[in-house]
Amino acid sequence: MTLQQSTFRGFANAVDPTPAELRAWAYQPDSVPLQTMPQDWDLLVSGDRLIGTLFDLAMDRSCPARRFALHCLYIYAADGIRTNFRAHPKRRLRKLVEQAEEYGDELMVTWAHNSRMLLAKPDLFDYHDWCEGGLVRQSRRLA
Structure with missing residues (x-):
């Protein structure tokens, strides 16, 4: 699955990027290296508003x-x-997990398994x- 790529022109507000900005950046990440992003940028963008884009x-x-x-x-x-779904709707996570299991490759199926x-x-x-990238750097299935 290849998403439409567009030229990345920067973030209007890096703390609150739009889905289109995030998508454009993701295909040209060297244009604005992660090291130059606001501190904890990964935590800032990992919310409901951008999760569909991040999943894609x-x-x-x-x-x-x-x-x-x-x-x-x-x-x-x-x-x-961890917040008993006060932070994000359980149904949204469940839907993403099911899509990853059905259509994802090994990395995505592993994420779905670990989430379950x-x-x-x-x-x-x-x-x-979970929050500092350990399961991404050393992909493994939790037991």
């Missing part, structure tokens, strides 16, 4: 920022589950793995 980017094997998008999906899942495992066993939460 994570599903696209050709997206240069795919690992960043996957990292944001881990943050989103953990945030929803965390839902069943919230004590599996480890901040490093």
Whole structure:
């Protein structure tokens, strides 16, 4: 699945990017390196407003920022589950997990599996793995 790519012209507000800005950046991430983004930018963009865009980017094997998008999906899942879905709707996470299981590659199926495992066993939460990219850097299925 390749998303339409457009020229990235920068963020009007990097703290609150639009879906189109995030998508354009994801295909040209070197134009504004992550190191220059606001602190905790990954946490800022991992909310309901951009999760659909992040999911699409994570599903696209050709997206240069795919690992960043996957990292944001881990943050989103953990945030929803750990707040007992006060932070994000359970039905939205469930829908994303089901789509990843049905249409995703190994990375996305692993994310879906790990999200289901965390839902069943919230004590599996480890901040490093879920919020600092540990499960993206060293992909593994939680048991």
